[in-house]
Amino acid sequence: MFVDYLKKTNSKLEKIQSVLVAIGGNEDKEKDLDVLKQTVLLTDKKDPYIELITTASSMPEESGASYIAAFEKIGIKNVKIMDIRIREQTKNSEYLERLKNADVIFFTGGDQLRITSILGGTPVLETIKSRYYNEKCVIAGTSAGASAMSETMIYEGEICEALCKGKVQLTSGIGLVENVVIDSHFIKRGRFSRLMDIVTANPGSIGLGLGEDTGVVIRQGHLLESIGSGLTVIFDGQHIKYTNISDIQIGEAIAVENVCVHTLVKGHGYNLLTRRYITPSEKGGLAY
């Protein structure tokens, strides 16, 4: 069965040695710190070096300090803050060198538009992408840091207005994972409509909703495994039979028939390429 999966995996994805961790925000930093622990364990290193990119935050010092304190609780002391606030800083050769050596590159939360508008097309982001595709490292992001990972990124659209045509605002993300749109704080902020809208407009994309204190580990760019205490929600529009979306005006409500929804909890998985749900017992067979 594992062979069947790989047959369907394109060769670009097969070669990816790095692992992504997309976290829905508000991960526990006080009690068991499970999501952060799992993230660090993925490095397979005893004393991993973590680089925090605080660009999304309007309060980068506070944000960085809270992660330094949290990682220290789980015994990780080798943590640095890369406080990039403007595009000029992205050419800094010291920063590029640090990114080449980090075991975990961790994007903190805030506003995902700050990540894309400040880092998009810069040496910093090119260095991160190059490491992701060609080396073995862990690239993690929480909240805005998770939302920014996909090729197409949600940056605005609150629930009272969503599932009205044109009310969810999208732009290009940093593009570490394809054919998926990631939304964070998914259960707490009731963002169901946003991903219904996304998969209706283009069933080619999977909608991935991450709850708080919850994340997905993404291996080879397509094999998801849920971690943390909450829910990961998958929206699959492949079997949509009917929608009015191309017949209605901007602002009108979207009707759609047959969106498939799955929820994953810790230990459950999903294959973005085959669109298959993976139960904990099957997961063993998949060797991840």
Next chain:
Amino acid sequence: MFVDYLKKTNSKLEKIQSVLVAIGGNEDKEKDLDVLKQTVLLTDKKDPYIELITTASSMPEESGASYIAAFEKIGIKNVKIMDIRIREQTKNSEYLERLKNADVIFFTGGDQLRITSILGGTPVLETIKSRYYNEKCVIAGTSAGASAMSETMIYEGEICEALCKGKVQLTSGIGLVENVVIDSHFIKRGRFSRLMDIVTANPGSIGLGLGEDTGVVIRQGHLLESIGSGLTVIFDGQHIKYTNISDIQIGEAIAVENVCVHTLVKGHGYNLLTRRYITPSEKGGLAY
């Protein structure tokens, strides 16, 4: 095709002449009053008589007055308030007589547990049910008044906690519509998880989520038509392939594979018996 539908309809439902209107709450009472107009139009009467049951509300006078004012705006003056606050009042013969003559019996919002705990098993409710099954009238309810209509009723369970086993509280509703659980204020309050939970625990029930200023007209107890400005969301668990729900403890998160979700806007329909989505063009063929 209409014949096919009816073949699958059981004879009890076929005989229902009355129409239900379940409204998701906060229907427009100022501008176009579309949901209230549609409700009144279903009576086919020029000067319909409306009986407002304000039992759900902790402020019944204010609630009743706001509907009297709203109905007056659309030219309906024959509106009375049935201000039942305790079970003793449900034997009042004047009330029973008024319920026998009303063209629209309208349950206002508030707390659905007040509706079931005060009206459950009383002559008032028996009179309403008898009229529903044996005569032609319109029974409408908004918010709590809509949630109470189903046989199984949600009365508690906020979003941050839902989709954890045992966190959505259910009890028996007034039972005017079967095999469905109705939730109101659905989009605004982000109640997606509540209906995912319901249909996972028992795929025999359809989950029906009503947005604000939005309703469904239910004919023959199973043919739904969406009205108003917002979204009606249908959750169908019939094709669930996997869930952990019977293996986990109370409070643990529910994993589920393959819940089908549909959204309806004004003019779209759904058949609760055949679990079929009905597009506006098909609806003509169904003669409703």
